[in-house]
Amino acid sequence: MKLQSDKTIRVGILDDHRIVIQGIQTALNDFDNVSVVCAAETKEDILPYLENIDILLLDINLGHEDGVMLCKQFKDSHSEIKIICLTSFTQVSFIKAMLRNGADGYLFKNVTTDELINAIQAVYAGERYLGNEVNEELIKYSLEHNRQSHAFIPKLTRRENEILSLIIDEFTNQEIASKLFISLSTVETHRMNICAKLGAKNTAGMVRNAIKFGLA
Amino acid sequence: MKLQSDKTIRVGILDDHRIVIQGIQTALNDFDNVSVVCAAETKEDILPYLENIDILLLDINLGHEDGVMLCKQFKDSHSEIKIICLTSFTQVSFIKAMLRNGADGYLFKNVTTDELINAIQAVYAGERYLGNEVNEELIKYSLEHNRQSHAFIPKLTRRENEILSLIIDEFTNQEIASKLFISLSTVETHRMNICAKLGAKNTAGMVRNAIKFGLA
DNA sequence: GCAGTAGTAGTGGTTTACCACTGATTTTGC
DNA sequence: GCAAAATCAGTGGTAAACCACTACTACTGC
Numbered sequence: 412m413k414l415q416s417d418k419t420i421r422v423g424i425l426d427d428h429r430i431v432i433q434g435i436q437t438a439l440n441d442f443d444n445v446s447v448v449c450a451a452e453t454k455e456d457i458l459p460y461l462e463n464i465d466i467l468l469l470d471i472n473l474g475h476e477d478g479v480m481l482c483k484q485f486k487d488s489h490s491e492i493k494i495i496c497l498t499s500f501t502q503v504s505f506i507k508a509m510l511r512n513g514a515d516g517y518l519f520k521n522v523t524t525d526e527l528i529n530a531i532q533a534v535y536a537g538e539r540y541l542g543n544e545v546n547e548e549l550i551k552y553s554l555e556h557n558r559q560s561h562a563f564i565p566k567l568t569r570r571e572n573e574i575l576s577l578i579i580d581e582f583t584n585q586e587i588a589s590k591l592f593i594s595l596s597t598v599e600t601h602r603m604n605i606c607a608k609l610g611a612k613n614t615a616g617m618v619r620n621a622i623k624f625g626l627a
Numbered sequence: 628m629k630l631q632s633d634k635t636i637r638v639g640i641l642d643d644h645r646i647v648i649q650g651i652q653t654a655l656n657d658f659d660n661v662s663v664v665c666a667a668e669t670k671e672d673i674l675p676y677l678e679n680i681d682i683l684l685l686d687i688n689l690g691h692e693d694g695v696m697l698c699k700q701f702k703d704s705h706s707e708i709k710i711i712c713l714t715s716f717t718q719v720s721f722i723k724a725m726l727r728n729g730a731d732g733y734l735f736k737n738v739t740t741d742e743l744i745n746a747i748q749a750v751y752a753g754e755r756y757l758g759n760e761v762n763e764e765l766i767k768y769s770l771e772h773n774r775q776s777h778a779f780i781p782k783l784t785r786r787e788n789e790i791l792s793l794i795i796d797e798f799t800n801q802e803i804a805s806k807l808f809i810s811l812s813t814v815e816t817h818r819m820n821i822c823a824k825l826g827a828k829n830t831a832g833m834v835r836n837a838i839k840f841g842l843a
Numbered sequence: 844g845c846a847g848t849a850g851t852a853g854t855g856g857t858t859t860a861c862c863a864c865t866g867a868t869t870t871t872g873c
Numbered sequence: 874g875c876a877a878a879a880t881c882a883g884t885g886g887t888a889a890a891c892c893a894c895t896a897c898t899a900c901t902g903c
Contacts (some may be wrong), residue, residue: 428715428736430743434650452737472715499644499688499715507873520644521668568879581832583859597881603862613889614860616797618834625718784849799889813851819892829859830890 419443420535423464424450425457425481426497427473431520435468435497438524445531454481461489466531469514471498471505479508486513493534497522501548506541516540564624565608574601575626579618635659636751639680640666641673641697642713643689647736651684651713654740661747670697677705682747685730687714687721695724702729709750713738719768722761732756781824781840790817791842795834 422445424432432450439445448464451457454476461467467485471478482494495516496509506517515534518527522542533540567575577587584598591598602617609624611617638661640648648666655661664680667673670692677683683701687694698710711732712725722733731750734743738758749756757765783791793803800814807814825840827833 428647428650429739430650430654430713430736431644431646432650433653433740434646434648437649437653438646497646520646522645524649570880578831579835581828581835583829585859593880594882596883599861600881600883602860606861612797612861613799614830615794615834618831619795619797619838622835622838623720623724625720786850801889809850810852812853815891816852817850818890822891828891 420445420466420531421448421464422446422531423448423457423460423467425452425454425467425473425478426450426470427452428470431470431497435527438527439531442528445528461485461492464492465535466493466495468495468497471496471500471509479505479512482509482514483512495530495534495540497527501544506545506548510539516542517545518542519544564626565610567605567608567626571601571605571608572626574598575605575617575621578602578605578614579621636661636682636747637664637680638662638747639664639673639676639683641668641670641683641689641694642666642686643668644686647686647713651743654743655747658744661744677701677708680708681751682709682711684711684713687712687716687725695721695728698725698730699728711746711750711756713743717760717764719764722757722765726755732758733761734758735760781826781842783821783824783842787817787821787824788842790814791821791833791837794818794821794830795837 422439424435424447426432426435429452432452436447436450439447449457449460451460453473457467469478469482469485473481478496478498482496485492485494493515494513495518496506496514497518497520498505499520501519509517516530516539518530518540519542521544522530526542530540530542573591574587577590582590584602585595588595588598606612606617609617609620609626611620638655640651640663642648642651645668648668652663652666655663665673665676667676669689673683685694685698685701689697694712694714698712701708701710709731710729711734712722712730713734713736714721715736717735725733732746732755734746734756735758737760738746742758746756746758789807790803793806798806800818801811804811804814822828822833825833825836825842827836
Protein backbone atom coordinates (compact mmCIF):
# COMPACT_ATOMS: atom_id res chain seq x y z
CA MET A 412 0.00 0.00 0.00
CA LYS A 413 1.39 3.36 -1.00
CA LEU A 414 1.01 6.65 0.78
CA GLN A 415 1.10 10.13 -0.64
CA SER A 416 4.50 11.04 0.73
CA ASP A 417 7.59 9.54 -0.88
CA LYS A 418 9.65 9.60 2.27
CA THR A 419 9.21 6.85 4.82
CA ILE A 420 7.67 8.12 8.06
CA ARG A 421 9.63 6.76 11.01
CA VAL A 422 7.32 5.91 13.87
CA GLY A 423 8.25 5.13 17.49
CA ILE A 424 5.98 3.61 20.11
CA LEU A 425 6.09 4.12 23.86
CA ASP A 426 3.55 1.90 25.59
CA ASP A 427 3.94 -0.43 28.53
CA HIS A 428 1.50 -2.93 27.05
CA ARG A 429 3.24 -5.28 24.68
CA ILE A 430 -0.05 -6.38 23.24
CA VAL A 431 -0.74 -2.81 22.19
CA ILE A 432 2.70 -2.45 20.62
CA GLN A 433 2.11 -5.62 18.68
CA GLY A 434 -1.28 -4.39 17.52
CA ILE A 435 0.12 -1.13 16.23
CA GLN A 436 2.98 -2.83 14.44
CA THR A 437 0.60 -5.19 12.72
CA ALA A 438 -1.70 -2.39 11.74
CA LEU A 439 1.12 -0.34 10.21
CA ASN A 440 2.86 -3.28 8.59
CA ASP A 441 0.86 -3.06 5.38
CA PHE A 442 1.92 0.49 4.64
CA ASP A 443 5.20 0.90 2.78
CA ASN A 444 5.81 4.49 3.70
CA VAL A 445 5.36 4.06 7.40
CA SER A 446 7.93 2.16 9.40
CA VAL A 447 7.91 1.34 13.08
CA VAL A 448 11.57 1.85 13.93
CA CYS A 449 11.34 1.38 17.69
CA ALA A 450 8.94 0.22 20.36
CA ALA A 451 9.64 0.71 24.04
CA GLU A 452 7.94 0.21 27.37
CA THR A 453 9.82 2.81 29.40
CA LYS A 454 11.17 6.32 29.01
CA GLU A 455 14.77 5.10 29.30
CA ASP A 456 14.32 2.64 26.47
CA ILE A 457 12.90 5.17 24.03
CA LEU A 458 15.33 8.03 24.72
CA PRO A 459 18.17 6.88 22.42
CA TYR A 460 15.75 6.63 19.49
CA LEU A 461 14.09 10.01 19.80
CA GLU A 462 16.45 11.68 17.32
CA ASN A 463 15.71 9.14 14.64
CA ILE A 464 11.94 9.13 14.56
CA ASP A 465 9.41 11.49 13.05
CA ILE A 466 6.36 10.54 15.07
CA LEU A 467 6.01 9.11 18.56
CA LEU A 468 2.88 7.21 19.57
CA LEU A 469 2.66 7.83 23.30
CA ASP A 470 0.47 6.26 25.95
CA ILE A 471 -0.48 8.15 29.11
CA ASN A 472 -0.58 5.36 31.63
CA LEU A 473 2.95 3.94 31.66
CA GLY A 474 3.09 2.10 34.92
CA HIS A 475 5.04 4.42 37.18
CA GLU A 476 5.67 7.06 34.53
CA ASP A 477 3.33 9.80 33.42
CA GLY A 478 2.84 10.17 29.68
CA VAL A 479 1.53 13.70 30.06
CA MET A 480 4.77 14.85 31.65
CA LEU A 481 6.87 12.85 29.19
CA CYS A 482 5.12 14.58 26.31
CA LYS A 483 6.33 17.94 27.56
CA GLN A 484 9.86 16.64 28.23
CA PHE A 485 10.19 15.10 24.78
CA LYS A 486 8.90 18.24 23.09
CA ASP A 487 11.33 20.36 25.09
CA SER A 488 14.34 18.22 24.26
CA HIS A 489 13.37 17.29 20.69
CA SER A 490 11.23 20.08 19.30
CA GLU A 491 11.11 18.57 15.81
CA ILE A 492 9.40 15.37 16.95
CA LYS A 493 5.64 14.95 16.45
CA ILE A 494 3.71 13.26 19.23
CA ILE A 495 0.39 11.46 18.90
CA CYS A 496 -1.19 10.39 22.15
CA LEU A 497 -2.70 6.91 21.85
CA THR A 498 -4.43 5.99 25.06
CA SER A 499 -7.44 4.50 26.79
CA PHE A 500 -8.09 7.66 28.72
CA THR A 501 -11.17 9.36 27.33
CA GLN A 502 -11.36 12.10 29.93
CA VAL A 503 -11.31 15.56 28.45
CA SER A 504 -8.88 16.63 31.16
CA PHE A 505 -6.25 14.31 29.70
CA ILE A 506 -6.91 15.44 26.14
CA LYS A 507 -6.47 19.05 27.15
CA ALA A 508 -3.39 18.29 29.24
CA MET A 509 -1.69 16.47 26.38
CA LEU A 510 -2.46 19.18 23.85
CA ARG A 511 -1.27 21.80 26.30
CA ASN A 512 1.97 19.89 26.63
CA GLY A 513 2.54 19.96 22.90
CA ALA A 514 0.90 16.80 21.60
CA ASP A 515 0.04 16.96 17.89
CA GLY A 516 -2.64 14.30 17.94
CA TYR A 517 -4.86 12.34 20.27
CA LEU A 518 -6.44 8.97 19.57
CA PHE A 519 -8.31 6.47 21.71
CA LYS A 520 -7.09 2.89 21.62
CA ASN A 521 -10.21 1.71 19.87
CA VAL A 522 -8.93 3.56 16.79
CA THR A 523 -9.22 1.87 13.41
CA THR A 524 -6.17 1.23 11.27
CA ASP A 525 -7.45 3.73 8.72
CA GLU A 526 -7.76 6.48 11.25
CA LEU A 527 -4.34 5.71 12.70
CA ILE A 528 -2.78 6.06 9.26
CA ASN A 529 -4.74 9.25 8.61
CA ALA A 530 -3.54 10.67 11.89
CA ILE A 531 0.09 9.82 11.18
CA GLN A 532 -0.08 11.38 7.71
CA ALA A 533 -1.82 14.51 8.95
CA VAL A 534 0.52 15.05 11.85
CA TYR A 535 3.57 14.36 9.68
CA ALA A 536 2.28 17.05 7.32
CA GLY A 537 2.21 19.51 10.18
CA GLU A 538 -1.50 19.34 11.01
CA ARG A 539 -3.11 18.57 14.31
CA TYR A 540 -5.22 15.42 14.33
CA LEU A 541 -7.85 14.39 16.85
CA GLY A 542 -9.72 11.10 16.49
CA ASN A 543 -13.42 11.13 15.70
CA GLU A 544 -14.36 9.89 19.12
CA VAL A 545 -11.95 12.33 20.71
CA ASN A 546 -13.76 15.16 18.97
CA GLU A 547 -17.09 13.75 20.07
CA GLU A 548 -15.88 13.66 23.63
CA LEU A 549 -14.76 17.26 23.47
CA ILE A 550 -18.08 18.36 22.00
CA LYS A 551 -20.08 16.39 24.53
CA TYR A 552 -18.02 17.93 27.28
CA SER A 553 -18.47 21.47 26.07
CA LEU A 554 -22.23 20.98 25.68
CA GLU A 555 -22.87 19.47 29.09
CA HIS A 556 -20.32 19.63 31.83
CA ASN A 557 -20.41 15.92 32.29
CA ARG A 558 -18.38 15.55 35.45
CA GLN A 559 -18.76 11.84 35.97
CA SER A 560 -17.95 10.80 32.38
CA HIS A 561 -16.93 7.16 32.52
CA ALA A 562 -14.80 7.28 35.61
CA PHE A 563 -14.68 3.66 36.61
CA ILE A 564 -12.72 4.52 39.72
CA PRO A 565 -14.34 7.40 41.59
CA LYS A 566 -12.06 10.35 42.18
CA LEU A 567 -11.99 11.67 45.73
CA THR A 568 -10.43 14.91 46.84
CA ARG A 569 -7.40 15.05 49.15
CA ARG A 570 -9.58 15.75 52.18
CA GLU A 571 -12.12 13.09 51.27
CA ASN A 572 -9.39 10.49 51.00
CA GLU A 573 -8.04 11.57 54.35
CA ILE A 574 -11.43 11.22 56.02
CA LEU A 575 -12.17 7.93 54.26
CA SER A 576 -8.96 6.47 55.64
CA LEU A 577 -9.88 7.51 59.16
CA ILE A 578 -13.37 6.04 58.79
CA ILE A 579 -11.85 2.74 57.67
CA ASP A 580 -9.54 2.96 60.67
CA GLU A 581 -12.67 2.92 62.87
CA PHE A 582 -12.62 6.52 64.00
CA THR A 583 -16.03 8.09 64.62
CA ASN A 584 -17.02 11.35 63.01
CA GLN A 585 -16.39 13.18 66.28
CA GLU A 586 -12.92 11.68 66.62
CA ILE A 587 -12.09 12.60 63.04
CA ALA A 588 -13.29 16.16 63.65
CA SER A 589 -11.01 16.49 66.68
CA LYS A 590 -8.08 14.91 64.86
CA LEU A 591 -8.35 17.25 61.88
CA PHE A 592 -9.38 20.33 63.88
CA ILE A 593 -12.63 20.73 61.94
CA SER A 594 -16.24 20.60 63.04
CA LEU A 595 -18.43 17.53 63.30
CA SER A 596 -20.76 18.81 60.63
CA THR A 597 -17.90 19.23 58.19
CA VAL A 598 -16.91 15.63 58.66
CA GLU A 599 -20.53 14.61 58.14
CA THR A 600 -20.68 16.60 54.93
CA HIS A 601 -17.52 14.99 53.62
CA ARG A 602 -18.83 11.60 54.64
CA MET A 603 -22.03 12.11 52.67
CA ASN A 604 -20.05 13.19 49.62
CA ILE A 605 -17.77 10.17 49.85
CA CYS A 606 -20.80 7.89 50.11
CA ALA A 607 -22.31 9.44 47.02
CA LYS A 608 -19.09 9.26 45.03
CA LEU A 609 -18.54 5.62 45.93
CA GLY A 610 -22.16 4.72 45.22
CA ALA A 611 -22.68 3.49 48.75
CA LYS A 612 -25.72 3.73 51.02
CA ASN A 613 -23.98 3.48 54.39
CA THR A 614 -20.68 2.89 56.15
CA ALA A 615 -20.59 -0.78 55.22
CA GLY A 616 -20.93 -0.08 51.52
CA MET A 617 -18.52 2.81 51.72
CA VAL A 618 -15.74 0.67 53.19
CA ARG A 619 -16.52 -2.21 50.85
CA ASN A 620 -16.37 -0.04 47.74
CA ALA A 621 -13.32 1.87 48.94
CA ILE A 622 -11.41 -1.39 49.21
CA LYS A 623 -12.85 -2.64 45.93
CA PHE A 624 -11.66 0.47 44.11
CA GLY A 625 -8.26 0.26 45.75
CA LEU A 626 -8.73 3.51 47.64
CA ALA A 627 -7.90 2.01 51.01
CA MET B 628 4.11 -23.41 15.46
CA LYS B 629 2.51 -26.44 17.03
CA LEU B 630 1.00 -26.81 20.43
CA GLN B 631 0.60 -29.91 22.56
CA SER B 632 -3.12 -30.31 22.08
CA ASP B 633 -4.45 -31.62 18.81
CA LYS B 634 -7.72 -29.79 19.01
CA THR B 635 -7.84 -26.14 18.04
CA ILE B 636 -8.56 -23.93 21.03
CA ARG B 637 -11.24 -21.43 20.13
CA VAL B 638 -10.55 -18.04 21.68
CA GLY B 639 -12.87 -15.06 21.98
CA ILE B 640 -11.89 -11.53 22.90
CA LEU B 641 -13.99 -8.91 24.67
CA ASP B 642 -12.12 -5.62 24.85
CA ASP B 643 -13.23 -2.16 23.90
CA HIS B 644 -9.80 -1.26 22.53
CA ARG B 645 -9.38 -2.35 18.94
CA ILE B 646 -5.62 -1.98 19.15
CA VAL B 647 -5.57 -4.51 21.95
CA ILE B 648 -7.74 -6.89 19.97
CA GLN B 649 -5.41 -6.54 17.01
CA GLY B 650 -2.40 -7.15 19.22
CA ILE B 651 -3.84 -10.34 20.63
CA GLN B 652 -4.84 -11.59 17.21
CA THR B 653 -1.35 -10.99 15.90
CA ALA B 654 0.25 -12.63 18.88
CA LEU B 655 -1.89 -15.74 18.52
CA ASN B 656 -1.66 -15.86 14.76
CA ASP B 657 1.54 -17.90 14.70
CA PHE B 658 0.03 -20.72 16.69
CA ASP B 659 -1.84 -23.34 14.66
CA ASN B 660 -3.82 -24.78 17.51
CA VAL B 661 -5.19 -21.52 18.78
CA SER B 662 -7.73 -19.62 16.77
CA VAL B 663 -9.32 -16.28 17.55
CA VAL B 664 -12.88 -16.93 16.43
CA CYS B 665 -14.44 -13.69 17.58
CA ALA B 666 -13.49 -10.29 18.88
CA ALA B 667 -16.04 -7.89 20.31
CA GLU B 668 -16.15 -4.53 22.00
CA THR B 669 -19.44 -4.92 23.88
CA LYS B 670 -21.35 -7.57 25.80
CA GLU B 671 -24.08 -7.66 23.18
CA ASP B 672 -21.60 -8.36 20.40
CA ILE B 673 -19.95 -11.28 22.18
CA LEU B 674 -23.10 -13.02 23.45
CA PRO B 675 -23.95 -14.95 20.26
CA TYR B 676 -20.45 -16.44 20.15
CA LEU B 677 -20.19 -17.65 23.75
CA GLU B 678 -21.37 -21.14 22.90
CA ASN B 679 -18.70 -21.61 20.28
CA ILE B 680 -15.57 -20.59 22.14
CA ASP B 681 -13.41 -22.39 24.67
CA ILE B 682 -11.66 -19.42 26.21
CA LEU B 683 -12.70 -15.81 26.59
CA LEU B 684 -10.12 -13.08 27.07
CA LEU B 685 -11.97 -10.47 29.07
CA ASP B 686 -11.04 -6.89 29.95
CA ILE B 687 -12.39 -5.26 33.11
CA ASN B 688 -12.83 -1.67 32.01
CA LEU B 689 -15.26 -1.84 29.09
CA GLY B 690 -16.52 1.70 28.85
CA HIS B 691 -19.95 1.53 30.39
CA GLU B 692 -19.83 -2.16 31.21
CA ASP B 693 -18.14 -3.87 34.13
CA GLY B 694 -16.00 -6.87 33.25
CA VAL B 695 -16.11 -8.19 36.81
CA MET B 696 -19.88 -8.51 36.65
CA LEU B 697 -19.79 -9.87 33.11
CA CYS B 698 -17.42 -12.63 34.23
CA LYS B 699 -19.99 -13.87 36.71
CA GLN B 700 -22.81 -13.58 34.19
CA PHE B 701 -20.92 -15.50 31.52
CA LYS B 702 -19.92 -18.21 33.97
CA ASP B 703 -23.51 -18.52 35.16
CA SER B 704 -24.96 -18.80 31.68
CA HIS B 705 -22.12 -20.80 30.10
CA SER B 706 -20.47 -22.84 32.82
CA GLU B 707 -18.18 -24.68 30.39
CA ILE B 708 -16.44 -21.54 29.16
CA LYS B 709 -13.00 -20.63 30.52
CA ILE B 710 -12.32 -16.97 31.22
CA ILE B 711 -8.94 -15.28 31.35
CA CYS B 712 -8.96 -11.71 32.56
CA LEU B 713 -6.60 -9.55 30.49
CA THR B 714 -6.51 -6.06 31.87
CA SER B 715 -4.45 -3.06 32.92
CA PHE B 716 -5.84 -3.12 36.45
CA THR B 717 -3.14 -4.27 38.84
CA GLN B 718 -5.08 -3.79 42.07
CA VAL B 719 -5.37 -6.94 44.13
CA SER B 720 -9.01 -6.17 44.79
CA PHE B 721 -9.76 -6.66 41.10
CA ILE B 722 -7.77 -9.88 40.90
CA LYS B 723 -9.66 -11.30 43.85
CA ALA B 724 -13.00 -10.11 42.52
CA MET B 725 -12.43 -11.75 39.15
CA LEU B 726 -11.29 -15.04 40.66
CA ARG B 727 -14.23 -15.00 43.05
CA ASN B 728 -16.50 -14.49 40.05
CA GLY B 729 -15.12 -17.59 38.40
CA ALA B 730 -12.22 -16.36 36.27
CA ASP B 731 -9.72 -19.08 35.42
CA GLY B 732 -6.79 -16.79 34.73
CA TYR B 733 -5.57 -13.25 35.20
CA LEU B 734 -2.97 -11.44 33.10
CA PHE B 735 -1.82 -7.84 32.92
CA LYS B 736 -1.77 -6.27 29.47
CA ASN B 737 2.02 -6.09 29.40
CA VAL B 738 1.95 -9.87 29.06
CA THR B 739 4.39 -11.50 26.62
CA THR B 740 3.14 -13.67 23.78
CA ASP B 741 4.75 -16.68 25.42
CA GLU B 742 2.96 -16.16 28.66
CA LEU B 743 -0.35 -15.56 26.89
CA ILE B 744 0.00 -18.88 25.10
CA ASN B 745 1.03 -20.62 28.32
CA ALA B 746 -2.00 -19.19 30.05
CA ILE B 747 -4.37 -20.28 27.29
CA GLN B 748 -2.94 -23.79 27.28
CA ALA B 749 -3.03 -24.13 31.05
CA VAL B 750 -6.55 -22.82 31.40
CA TYR B 751 -7.75 -24.96 28.51
CA ALA B 752 -6.30 -27.96 30.36
CA GLY B 753 -8.36 -27.07 33.39
CA GLU B 754 -5.72 -25.33 35.44
CA ARG B 755 -5.82 -21.87 36.90
CA TYR B 756 -3.19 -19.50 35.50
CA LEU B 757 -2.02 -16.22 36.98
CA GLY B 758 0.63 -14.15 35.22
CA ASN B 759 4.05 -13.76 36.83
CA GLU B 760 3.46 -10.13 37.66
CA VAL B 761 -0.01 -10.97 38.94
CA ASN B 762 1.52 -13.42 41.37
CA GLU B 763 4.11 -10.86 42.42
CA GLU B 764 1.36 -8.37 43.10
CA LEU B 765 -0.54 -10.88 45.22
CA ILE B 766 2.58 -11.78 47.21
CA LYS B 767 3.46 -8.13 47.73
CA TYR B 768 -0.05 -7.49 48.93
CA SER B 769 -0.12 -10.40 51.34
CA LEU B 770 3.22 -9.32 52.81
CA GLU B 771 2.00 -5.79 53.31
CA HIS B 772 -1.48 -6.49 54.54
CA ASN B 773 -1.89 -9.91 56.05
CA ARG B 774 0.59 -10.01 58.87
CA GLN B 775 -1.73 -11.54 61.42
CA SER B 776 -4.17 -13.21 59.08
CA HIS B 777 -1.99 -16.29 58.88
CA ALA B 778 -1.87 -16.62 62.63
CA PHE B 779 -5.52 -15.97 63.32
CA ILE B 780 -8.49 -16.22 61.02
CA PRO B 781 -11.67 -15.71 63.02
CA LYS B 782 -14.19 -18.47 62.67
CA LEU B 783 -17.77 -17.33 62.21
CA THR B 784 -20.83 -19.51 62.45
CA ARG B 785 -23.12 -20.12 59.51
CA ARG B 786 -25.60 -17.55 60.72
CA GLU B 787 -22.94 -14.99 61.48
CA ASN B 788 -21.51 -15.35 58.00
CA GLU B 789 -24.97 -14.94 56.57
CA ILE B 790 -25.58 -11.77 58.52
CA LEU B 791 -22.10 -10.42 57.79
CA SER B 792 -22.74 -10.80 54.08
CA LEU B 793 -25.98 -8.89 54.35
CA ILE B 794 -24.29 -6.12 56.34
CA ILE B 795 -21.62 -5.81 53.65
CA ASP B 796 -24.42 -5.69 51.09
CA GLU B 797 -25.66 -2.54 52.83
CA PHE B 798 -28.74 -3.99 54.48
CA THR B 799 -29.73 -2.46 57.83
CA ASN B 800 -30.32 -4.60 60.91
CA GLN B 801 -34.07 -4.19 60.48
CA GLU B 802 -33.93 -5.28 56.84
CA ILE B 803 -31.81 -8.29 57.76
CA ALA B 804 -34.28 -9.24 60.50
CA SER B 805 -37.17 -9.14 58.03
CA LYS B 806 -35.20 -11.03 55.41
CA LEU B 807 -34.27 -13.85 57.78
CA PHE B 808 -37.56 -13.88 59.72
CA ILE B 809 -35.82 -13.20 63.03
CA SER B 810 -36.12 -10.31 65.43
CA LEU B 811 -34.15 -7.08 65.36
CA SER B 812 -32.50 -7.86 68.67
CA THR B 813 -31.24 -11.18 67.40
CA VAL B 814 -29.56 -9.46 64.51
CA GLU B 815 -28.03 -6.97 66.91
CA THR B 816 -26.72 -9.78 69.09
CA HIS B 817 -25.15 -11.50 66.10
CA ARG B 818 -23.71 -8.20 64.94
CA MET B 819 -22.04 -7.61 68.30
CA ASN B 820 -20.60 -11.12 68.25
CA ILE B 821 -19.27 -10.67 64.72
CA CYS B 822 -17.65 -7.38 65.74
CA ALA B 823 -15.98 -9.05 68.70
CA LYS B 824 -14.77 -12.03 66.67
CA LEU B 825 -13.32 -9.79 63.96
CA GLY B 826 -11.71 -7.48 66.48
CA ALA B 827 -13.63 -4.50 65.14
CA LYS B 828 -15.10 -1.54 66.96
CA ASN B 829 -17.80 -0.59 64.46
CA THR B 830 -19.28 -1.29 61.04
CA ALA B 831 -16.33 0.19 59.19
CA GLY B 832 -13.82 -2.03 60.96
CA MET B 833 -16.09 -5.04 60.63
CA VAL B 834 -16.30 -4.72 56.85
CA ARG B 835 -12.60 -3.89 56.55
CA ASN B 836 -11.54 -6.91 58.59
CA ALA B 837 -14.07 -9.20 56.93
CA ILE B 838 -12.50 -8.40 53.56
CA LYS B 839 -8.98 -8.60 55.01
CA PHE B 840 -9.68 -12.05 56.39
CA GLY B 841 -11.26 -13.14 53.15
CA LEU B 842 -14.68 -13.62 54.68
CA ALA B 843 -16.47 -11.41 52.19
C1' DG C 844 -26.45 -36.23 81.58
C1' DC C 845 -23.98 -32.25 81.14
C1' DA C 846 -20.90 -28.80 79.24
C1' DG C 847 -20.31 -26.17 75.29
C1' DT C 848 -21.91 -23.85 71.24
C1' DA C 849 -25.28 -21.81 68.32
C1' DG C 850 -29.35 -19.41 67.66
C1' DT C 851 -32.90 -16.88 69.36
C1' DA C 852 -35.02 -12.79 71.94
C1' DG C 853 -35.74 -9.30 75.23
C1' DT C 854 -35.11 -4.45 78.11
C1' DG C 855 -33.52 0.08 78.17
C1' DG C 856 -30.74 2.82 77.11
C1' DT C 857 -26.75 6.08 74.69
C1' DT C 858 -24.19 7.20 70.84
C1' DT C 859 -23.48 7.59 66.16
C1' DA C 860 -24.76 7.81 61.51
C1' DC C 861 -27.69 9.47 58.10
C1' DC C 862 -30.02 13.15 55.65
C1' DA C 863 -31.73 17.56 53.53
C1' DC C 864 -31.00 21.68 53.52
C1' DT C 865 -28.22 26.31 53.43
C1' DG C 866 -24.29 29.10 53.01
C1' DA C 867 -19.44 31.08 53.80
C1' DT C 868 -14.56 30.96 52.58
C1' DT C 869 -10.66 29.42 50.20
C1' DT C 870 -8.31 27.31 46.40
C1' DT C 871 -7.86 26.09 41.75
C1' DG C 872 -8.21 26.07 36.63
C1' DC C 873 -8.79 28.31 32.43
C1' DG D 874 -10.01 37.71 37.07
C1' DC D 875 -13.89 34.86 36.88
C1' DA D 876 -16.14 30.47 37.65
C1' DA D 877 -15.92 26.21 39.54
C1' DA D 878 -14.41 23.07 42.91
C1' DA D 879 -13.08 22.15 47.41
C1' DT D 880 -13.40 22.94 52.13
C1' DC D 881 -15.64 24.37 55.99
C1' DA D 882 -19.82 24.96 58.98
C1' DG D 883 -24.40 25.19 60.55
C1' DT D 884 -29.74 23.59 61.84
C1' DG D 885 -32.79 20.12 63.00
C1' DG D 886 -34.37 16.05 62.72
C1' DT D 887 -34.81 10.70 62.02
C1' DA D 888 -32.91 6.27 61.67
C1' DA D 889 -29.65 3.16 62.83
C1' DA D 890 -25.98 1.34 65.37
C1' DC D 891 -23.91 0.38 69.62
C1' DC D 892 -23.93 -1.58 74.26
C1' DA D 893 -24.66 -4.26 78.65
C1' DC D 894 -27.15 -7.05 80.36
C1' DT D 895 -30.25 -11.46 80.85
C1' DA D 896 -32.23 -15.80 79.31
C1' DC D 897 -34.55 -19.56 76.81
C1' DT D 898 -34.11 -23.45 73.41
C1' DA D 899 -31.86 -26.84 70.52
C1' DC D 900 -28.16 -29.32 69.18
C1' DT D 901 -23.51 -31.59 69.66
C1' DG D 902 -19.94 -34.33 71.75
C1' DC D 903 -17.96 -36.82 75.45
